[in-house]
Amino acid sequence: MKNLNAVTILSLRPRYFGKTLFLSTLSSYYDIKNKGNRFKQLFGDLYIGKTPTELAVSFLVLELNFAGLYTSRTYDIFDEDFHENLNRDFLKFIYKYQQELGDFFYEYNKKKKKNALSNFKELLNAVEFSGNKLYICIDEYDASINEALKNDAILKPFIAHQKKEVYIVQRAQSKVELMESSFKQFYSKLKDACNKNLARVFQTGVTPVIMANIDEDLTLGKEFWDLYGFKKSEVELLLDNALGLSPDVKRGIMEWLKEENDGYFFNPKQTEELLNAVEFSGNKLYICIDEYDASINEALKNDAILKPFIAHQKKEVYIVQRAQSKVELMESSFKQFYSKLKDACNKNLARVFQTGVTPVIMANIDEDLTLGKEFWDLYGFKKSEVELLLDNALGLSPDVKRGIMEWLKEENDGYFFNPKQTEGIFNPAHILYCIKKLMGNKKDIDNDNQDTSIIIKKLLEFPSDPQTLPSQTTLDLIVNNPLGKSILTEALNQCPLKLKKDIEQRFRLSNIYELATDRIPLLSFMFYTGALTYKPRSPGSLKYELQIPNRIAKREFIAEALKIYNWKEEDLISVRRCLQTLEGEDNIEPLCRFIEKTLLEPLKDNSVVHSNEEALKQTFMNAFILTHNADIEPEFQVSDFSGKAIDLVKTSTEERIAIEFGNIKIGDIDFNDDLRNWQKATQVSLSLLKKSEDEILDLKTIDFKTSNRNSPNFITIRKLLDNKIKQCNDYLSALKKRDDKKLKSMFIVLRVGLHRLISRRVYCFDE
Numbered sequence: 001m002k003n004l005n006a007v008t009i010l011s012l013r014p015r016y017f018g019k020t021l022f023l024s025t026l027s028s029y030y031d032i033k034n035k036g037n038r039f040k041q042l043f044g045d046l047y048i049g050k051t052p053t054e055l056a057v058s059f060l061v062l063e064l065n066f067a068g069l070y071t072s073r074t075y076d077i078f079d080e081d082f083h084e085n086l087n088r089d090f091l092k093f094i095y096k097y098q099q100e101l102g103d104f105f106y107e108y109n110k111k112k113k114k115n116a117l118s119n120f121k122e123l124l125n126a127v128e129f130s131g132n133k134l135y136i137c138i139d140e141y142d143a144s145i146n147e148a149l150k151n152d153a154i155l156k157p158f159i160a161h162q163k164k165e166v167y168i169v170q171r172a173q174s175k176v177e178l179m180e181s182s183f184k185q186f187y188s189k190l191k192d193a194c195n196k197n198l199a200r201v202f203q204t205g206v207t208p209v210i211m212a213n214i215d216e217d218l219t220l221g222k223e224f225w226d227l228y229g230f231k232k233s234e235v236e237l238l239l240d241n242a243l244g245l246s247p248d249v250k251r252g253i254m255e256w257l258k259e260e261n262d263g264y265f266f267n268p269k270q271t272e273e274l275l276n277a278v279e280f281s282g283n284k285l286y287i288c289i290d291e292y293d294a295s296i297n298e299a300l301k302n303d304a305i306l307k308p309f310i311a312h313q314k315k316e317v318y319i320v321q322r323a324q325s326k327v328e329l330m331e332s333s334f335k336q337f338y339s340k341l342k343d344a345c346n347k348n349l350a351r352v353f354q355t356g357v358t359p360v361i362m363a364n365i366d367e368d369l370t371l372g373k374e375f376w377d378l379y380g381f382k383k384s385e386v387e388l389l390l391d392n393a394l395g396l397s398p399d400v401k402r403g404i405m406e407w408l409k410e411e412n413d414g415y416f417f418n419p420k421q422t423e424g425i426f427n428p429a430h431i432l433y434c435i436k437k438l439m440g441n442k443k444d445i446d447n448d449n450q451d452t453s454i455i456i457k458k459l460l461e462f463p464s465d466p467q468t469l470p471s472q473t474t475l476d477l478i479v480n481n482p483l484g485k486s487i488l489t490e491a492l493n494q495c496p497l498k499l500k501k502d503i504e505q506r507f508r509l510s511n512i513y514e515l516a517t518d519r520i521p522l523l524s525f526m527f528y529t530g531a532l533t534y535k536p537r538s539p540g541s542l543k544y545e546l547q548i549p550n551r552i553a554k555r556e557f558i559a560e561a562l563k564i565y566n567w568k569e570e571d572l573i574s575v576r577r578c579l580q581t582l583e584g585e586d587n588i589e590p591l592c593r594f595i596e597k598t599l600l601e602p603l604k605d606n607s608v609v610h611s612n613e614e615a616l617k618q619t620f621m622n623a624f625i626l627t628h629n630a631d632i633e634p635e636f637q638v639s640d641f642s643g644k645a646i647d648l649v650k651t652s653t654e655e656r657i658a659i660e661f662g663n664i665k666i667g668d669i670d671f672n673d674d675l676r677n678w679q680k681a682t683q684v685s686l687s688l689l690k691k692s693e694d695e696i697l698d699l700k701t702i703d704f705k706t707s708n709r710n711s712p713n714f715i716t717i718r719k720l721l722d723n724k725i726k727q728c729n730d731y732l733s734a735l736k737k738r739d740d741k742k743l744k745s746m747f748i749v750l751r752v753g754l755h756r757l758i759s760r761r762v763y764c765f766d767e
Helices: 019-030 037-043 075-096 098-104 116-129 143-148 152-159 163-195 232-242 247-261 269-280 294-299 303-310 314-346 383-394 398-412 428-442 452-459 472-479 482-492 509-516 519-528 551-564 569-585 589-600 613-626 678-690 693-697 717-737
Strands: 008-012 060-065 134-139 199-205 285-289 350-354 497-499 544-547 632-637 645-651 655-664 700-702 714-716 742-752 756-764
Touching: 019 037, 019 060, 019 134, 019 199, 060 075, 075 098, 075 116, 075 163, 098 116, 116 163, 163 199, 232 247, 269 314, 314 350, 383 398, 383 428, 398 428, 398 452, 398 551, 428 452, 482 497, 482 519, 497 519, 519 544, 569 589, 569 613, 589 613, 589 756, 613 655, 613 742, 655 717, 678 756, 693 717, 693 756, 700 717, 714 717, 717 742, 717 756
Parallel strands: 008 199, 060 134, 134 199, 285 350, 655 742
Antiparallel strands: 497 544, 632 645, 645 655, 700 714, 742 756
């Protein structure tokens, strides 16, 4: 501070960082009242006491504090309080330094004016004429401004958007400007005193509010990052002096304190200073960064950041922009640090090893091992390693061990981090959890008198690992994302998720919105977070395909999928009965009624105007998948009919059930009414649920085969349904001739509007 040669200094830190304590120390150091023995008592044992500067104990110290002013009331009340506050501090100063002022001391109360600025001028004159110098310590110089920001009457108008509130904004603006002018008048006097070399100023606060351009700001100075607060070594010294803990206990306390309280960096050059110290000492640095992307993944849980990126309405664009801005600011903070790191690596001063979940670009400094074929088993357990753990921990018989391994393989195995990987990798945390539970259960089992299958069953009687995999962040992202829902259905249907190119190997935090709009980034994100894994390639194949890795991940997916419809496990009983009726009695009507009531009737958005056949097929697929009947094939190809695919085929062990879908939009039906408004269209669509089937079939809809844009032709829904049945009969024989599985039955399901379903059985093997 001495080397700055600055007469006015500003120093900022957050609350409770020791600013007031430091200012008190500074005041005592410079106070002329502490000359002689008093100075030795205060500072004699310290470095600043043993080597004092020439300015020590040479000032009259004026202590001011701007906290607690009446900012929430009218400006007149604030201004009066502002002057009274200053006058109280001036009074205390005059009587404290009566001896030092000598002949220029005056009875403050007799000469005092109401205007504190006039009194301040008198005070400065007394100091100057007595031959003294003034050191002014201002604590919480910005407190009243920060307090004003908590005042709804001042703050809220500035975020008002309606024109009728402009006058409120102007009134609040006027009050703020008047408050600011009161401070500026005082600081103008202060500046004059400093220019005359009569006074020096040290101010503390939280925010850099401009009162007057008089300050040397220490806040971000690289020499002053540790001016306040405690460094690690200082905390350790405090613990030693206060508690005298054993090394292990002290280490544990320090780890807790570090997680709870450590982490304030007030100058990016703190990193640079550390690197310089390592370099000049002739050493090299190895930097291990664990969970480098943790804060980024945590940000994905924040609705204020993530949800705006899946907003589709134009009125929400400003929310997206605000979220984008926040993300970019977060990214810039990381990039500043990684820029220094990159420089150190380029100078051969440092090496870095990072671990994480997602490949977020901080700086292009990494050799990425994630997808390298040599490193697929860097983490996790191979099958042989799990078997070794079972042998060492449990000592099972060969048959029991084989049964446990089969169960573990279905539950935990299947992670492929390279498509050429030779075997799946087990998740180590889940394996260790299972082994711990198996060891507990083994104590209660008599191996000699029980069947192998019973032993295995008893060993496996323990709850699932409560640590979900995939992470809840990934699951939330899928459920709240239309693109994610589509991928979820594909994955649960046991269809390989095909990629046109390999997964993304780098994400930019500022491009996080792509997770809601682009299939490749979302699939890549799901791969890295463990929701999906590579499907092993067959020899010679160059395809990139992903799949759900194991049964644990599949259960988590299904649990999240149920949330889409607000279903619980017990709600699946009804739909399972409907599916039993479909398979056992070749009757699709109960399933159609269930889907009408449970999945279609609650719909009340603008999809009523834009309903389509694909959405209907998706609804039926969801009903199959959520009941664990995932043996379905969408777009089932029909041999002998080039390009023809059945919309949906459900396959059991030896039999096949085919379903063809049709969709009639509510706006295409002849109601003699304008249904472009989706609320009105929803009401009309719901009314169809109350009509009989004959009434529905007698309604007329546009015949797109014979119509043009200017001259629509109408056809009854009954006739349209008959035409669709004839089309099915054309390729029914080809379906029946397939020798891989028997065609058990075939149905047509026609949606009329958004909510009403009409079905027909076109074929039944037993008839």
